[in-house]
Amino acid sequence: MQLPEGFVAVVKRDCATCEMIVPVLEQLATDRGLIVYSQDDPTFPAVSDWVVDDTDLVVSWHNQIETVPTLLRIENGAEVERIVGWAVEQWRSFTGVGDLGRGLPEHRPGCGSLSVDPTVAPGLAIAFGGSGLAARRVELAMLEDDAEAMFDRGWTDGLPVVPPTQERVMRMLEGTSRAADDIVTVVPPNLHEISVEKIAINAVMAGCRPEYLPVVIAALEAVCTDEFNMHGVLCTTMAVGPVFVVNGPIRHALEFNSGMNVLGHGNRANATIPRAVQLIIRNVGGGAPGGIDRSTQGNPGKLGLMFAEDEEGSPWSSYSEDNGLAAGVDSVTAFCAEGPHLVFDQVSRSPESLLRSMASQLLSANSPRLTMGMDAMLVISPEHMSRFAAAGWSKQRFREELDEILQVDADTILRGVDGIEEGMPAEFAGMTLPKFRPGGLQIVHAGGPAGLFSSILGGWLAGDKGSVPVTRQVIT
Amino acid sequence: MTTVLDPTSEVTPVGRERTRRPESLAGLTVGLLDITKPRGDVFLDHIEAAITALGATVTRYSKPTFAKPAPADLRHEIATQCDAVIEALAD
Numbered sequence: 373m374q375l376p377e378g379f380v381a382v383v384k385r386d387c388a389t390c391e392m393i394v395p396v397l398e399q400l401a402t403d404r405g406l407i408v409y410s411q412d413d414p415t416f417p418a419v420s421d422w423v424v425d426d427t428d429l430v431v432s433w434h435n436q437i438e439t440v441p442t443l444l445r446i447e448n449g450a451e452v453e454r455i456v457g458w459a460v461e462q463w464r465s466f467t468g469v470g471d472l473g474r475g476l477p478e479h480r481p482g483c484g485s486l487s488v489d490p491t492v493a494p495g496l497a498i499a500f501g502g503s504g505l506a507a508r509r510v511e512l513a514m515l516e517d518d519a520e521a522m523f524d525r526g527w528t529d530g531l532p533v534v535p536p537t538q539e540r541v542m543r544m545l546e547g548t549s550r551a552a553d554d555i556v557t558v559v560p561p562n563l564h565e566i567s568v569e570k571i572a573i574n575a576v577m578a579g580c581r582p583e584y585l586p587v588v589i590a591a592l593e594a595v596c597t598d599e600f601n602m603h604g605v606l607c608t609t610m611a612v613g614p615v616f617v618v619n620g621p622i623r624h625a626l627e628f629n630s631g632m633n634v635l636g637h638g639n640r641a642n643a644t645i646p647r648a649v650q651l652i653i654r655n656v657g658g659g660a661p662g663g664i665d666r667s668t669q670g671n672p673g674k675l676g677l678m679f680a681e682d683e684e685g686s687p688w689s690s691y692s693e694d695n696g697l698a699a700g701v702d703s704v705t706a707f708c709a710e711g712p713h714l715v716f717d718q719v720s721r722s723p724e725s726l727l728r729s730m731a732s733q734l735l736s737a738n739s740p741r742l743t744m745g746m747d748a749m750l751v752i753s754p755e756h757m758s759r760f761a762a763a764g765w766s767k768q769r770f771r772e773e774l775d776e777i778l779q780v781d782a783d784t785i786l787r788g789v790d791g792i793e794e795g796m797p798a799e800f801a802g803m804t805l806p807k808f809r810p811g812g813l814q815i816v817h818a819g820g821p822a823g824l825f826s827s828i829l830g831g832w833l834a835g836d837k838g839s840v841p842v843t844r845q846v847i848t
Numbered sequence: 849m850t851t852v853l854d855p856t857s858e859v860t861p862v863g864r865e866r867t868r869r870p871e872s873l874a875g876l877t878v879g880l881l882d883i884t885k886p887r888g889d890v891f892l893d894h895i896e897a898a899i900t901a902l903g904a905t906v907t908r909y910s911k912p913t914f915a916k917p918a919p920a921d922l923r924h925e926i927a928t929q930c931d932a933v934i935e936a937l938a939d
Contacts, residue, residue, distance in 0.1 A: 508854040513924030518850050527855050536853045564857035573855045655855040 375435065375451070379406040379467065380444045382426070382437045385416040387483035389458050390441050394418075396463065396473045404467060411440065411486040432487035433496045439482040443467075457482035494539040503538045504552060505569055522577070527655055529647065529675055533577035544572040547582030548589065549848065556589055557596040559657035560603040561664040566592070566656050571648070574655060578648035578676075583626060584641060587704060588648045590844040591616050591678070594706035595649065600842045605708050605832065606659045609668040612832040615709045615749065616646050616678035617816055619692035620702035622846055628680035632820030635679060635712050635751065635827060646676030671711035678704075679818055685754050686817035688767035694815070695843040702846035707749055707814055708839040709829035710738075717756070718824040723763040726756060727770070730826065731777040735807055737830040741785045741795040743805040747812035747831035747841075753819035756826045767815065778807040809834055814841060849920070870932055874903035879930035881918065882910040883937055892936050 379400060383390040394417040400406035401422040410416050411432055414425035426432055435444070439456040443466060446452065455462050458480040460473045487496060497503060512521045518535045522528050534540065545552050545568065552569040559566050568589070575588050595602045595614050605612060618628050629639035637643060653659045661670065683690045692703045715733050720726035730750065737748040760770055782803045787795040796805070812834055819826070832839055870876055878899055882888045896906045909926055911918050914937075918926075926933050 505853060508858050509851050510854050511920045512850045512852065513920040514849050515921060515924050515928070518852075521850075521852075535850055536855060537850065538853060541853050559857075562857065562859075564859070566857075569853075570855070570857075573853045577855055651855070656857045658857065 374449060375431070375444065375446045376407045377446050377449075379404050380409065380446055381406060382409045382411065382432055382435070382440055382442045382444075382485070383417065384411040384440050384483070384486055385413040387440050389480045389482050390417075392476060392480060393441060393458055393473065396476070399472065400467060400469065403469065429487045429492070429496055430500065432485055433500050437485040438488050440485050441482055442485070494542045497542065498538050503542055505538060505541060506553060506567070507541075507569060507573060526660070527577065527651075529650060529654065531675070533651070534579055536573040536576040540576045541569065541572050544576050544580065544582050544585055545569065547572075547585035550589070557593050559592075559596055559652060560659065561606060562656075562658035564656050564658075566652065570656055571652060574651040575644075575648040578651050579640065579644040580648050581626075581640070581644075584645050584648075586846050586848045587618065587622065587626065587641075587645050590704045590846040591645060591649045591706065592652055594704055594842040594844040595653075597842050599840045600706050600708065601839045602653065602657075602659075603664070605839055606653065606665045608832060609666050610832055611667055611669045611671040611710050612708050613671065613674040613677070614646070614649065614706045615673060615829060616649075617691050617705045617707065617814075618678060618680040618703070619683065619690050619697070619705070620700060620846070622702040623680040623683075628678075630680035630682040630818045634682075634818045634820070635677070642678050642680070643676060646678035648676075650674065650676050673709075673711050681816050682754065682818045686757060687761045688757075688770075688815075688817065691814065691816045692843060694767075695841065697843060697845065702848075703843050704846060705841055705843040707747075707829075707841040708832045709749055710832075712751065712827040712829045715750075715756070715826040715828060716824075717826075720759065720824075723760045723765050723770075724773075726759045727773055728777060730756075731774055733828060734774075734778060734813070735780065737807070737828055739794065741792060743780050743782075743785070743796065743807050744809050744812075745833060746838075747808060747814065747834040749814035749816060749829040749831070751816050751818050751827040751829070753823060753826045754817070754821050755824050757817055771813070771815070774813070775806065778813075780805050780807060872902075873899055873932070876904050876931040877907060877929065878904045879907050879909055879926045879933040881926065881933055881935040882908065883914040883935065884910050884912070885914045885937060888936050892934075895934060895936065 381397060397408055397417050407422055409424050409426040409431045411426050442454055442456045444451050444454040455466050460478050464470055464472045512518060519532045522533045550568045554568045555565050556568060557566060571588055575585055626641045628641045659665050681691050693699055695705055697703050715730050717726055717729040720729050738746045782796050782800040782805050785795045786801060787793055880892045880896060882892055900906055
């Protein structure tokens with residue numbers, strides 16, 4: 373954008389410093405041929421041929437004006453130097469007018485330029501600079517309701533989504549240092565490559581804030597691995613889906629919930645980040661219910677189930693430390709599971725009793741008639757945890773004592789025993805079987821301060837043939 | 849007018865499935881879209897007479913210019929007001 377030769381100022385009326393220096397601007401216009409561009413009022417500072425309307429902010433945007441007033445000197449069509457705000461000596465030496473601004477305060481800071489106002493800057497970037505976004509543009513009709521249009525095109529999970537306009541997607545992309553065209557991973561089931569931009573579009577739709585984007589990326593990376601096996605998780609008829617656990621300081625920075633109602637609703641980070649991942653699986657991967665998603669009954673967690681561990685309230689190592697990361701590292705772990713159900717024990721006061729109580733319910737995870745095939749997650753509440761903490765139990769002791777109890781006499785659960793046809797095959801007769809494979813029980817601490825309830829989330833086919841938990845570091 | 853970014857893998861067109869062709873035009877509202885090439889209106893006048901005789905109600909539309917796709921608003925208007933549409937080209 374070509375500026376006139378000589379002195380050029382950019383101002384707005386809604387700036388006390390600009391108002392204050394009107395006499396200065398008038399003097400420079402008369403003596404030095406100053407041209408003034410006005411951002412919010414073409415009659416400010418005067419109705420005159422030296423005042424130019426820049427209410428469309430074309431000049432301000434193209435010249436990277438961040439502060440008003442800005443005074444520039446243009447020579448041979450190019451900017452030589454600029455000063456911002458008001459400092460009397462600076463303006464005098466810049467213009468060579470020795471008596472400039474007599475009687476004015478020595479110094480006043482400027483105000484923010486309208487062209488960098490966060491409410492208009494993304495729009496200007498799109499209008500003048502091109503957004504740099506590659507996704508196909510879809511124009512909605514004037515009479516179409518935006519929210520309805522999202523449903524009509526099959527882009528939602530059954531709840532309304534935020535329409536992913538260019539402005540919103542550009543704001544979302546500010547949440548990561550990664551380039552918009554970076555390919556992050558390949559999304560099952562259709563195995564489409566996905567860029568940071570496409571992730572951002574779906575994150576907007578899910579209701580995420582820009583600072584959530586790195587967690588969305590990490591969670592997506594976790595499920596899009598051979599180990600997690602998202603394709604299998606989708607097309608199984610079992611009622612399972614990814615459940616995400618967040619560890620590290622980012623729990624506080626993004627205000628995740630690790631307390632009251634932790635597995636429920638009401639927290640934006642907990643709710644929207646896993647929803648973004650599920651929308652991506654649907655929209656980019658093509659994994660919609662009734663298509664590749666063949667779940668017989670599904671579970672409400674498939675809308676998105678993510679929660680943070682209460683690390684500070686636990687005397688034990690964190691879940692992510694169990695998964696091999698150092699303490700204090702931001703991470704997301706994806707575990708394939710069905711919906712949670714309660715471990716109801718309001719009476720046990722000793723750790724031994726509570727342990728046996730928990731074990732009795734863990735034995736029924738998925739089915740009391742089956743062992744070793746599936747993992748489970750035990751989410752221990754603070755009040756339950758206090759029983760073990762008060763007795764000085766370590767996590768290792770808890771695990772070891774639990775493993776001893778979680779041994780099943782196969783003869784009691786063989787097919788046909790007790791008149792139930794489901795059960796372990798006859799070849800296991802006479803054996804003692806562990807309920808879970810080694811490392812198959814996931815232990816997390818979370819929940820509100822009161823209530824003698826914990827939760828169990830039964831897993832899916834465990835190990836190489838099914839799904840294993842996958843942890844990914846969150847990189848901002 | 850809102851423009852949004854496609855959240856999908858973009859391997860399928862954004863357009864939605866076509867509705868099935870009607871078995872009969874009797875009682876239906878049929879839109880006739882003139883793309884505004886010369887004498888298209890003459891052709892459509894004949895079509896209008898013919899399908900009105902079949903029991904259809906006819907509503908006429910025209911594109912602002914034949915050189916560009918029909919605007920989103922016009923497509924939406926036709927989609928919400930008509931059971932079927934015939935787009936006519938004449939030259």
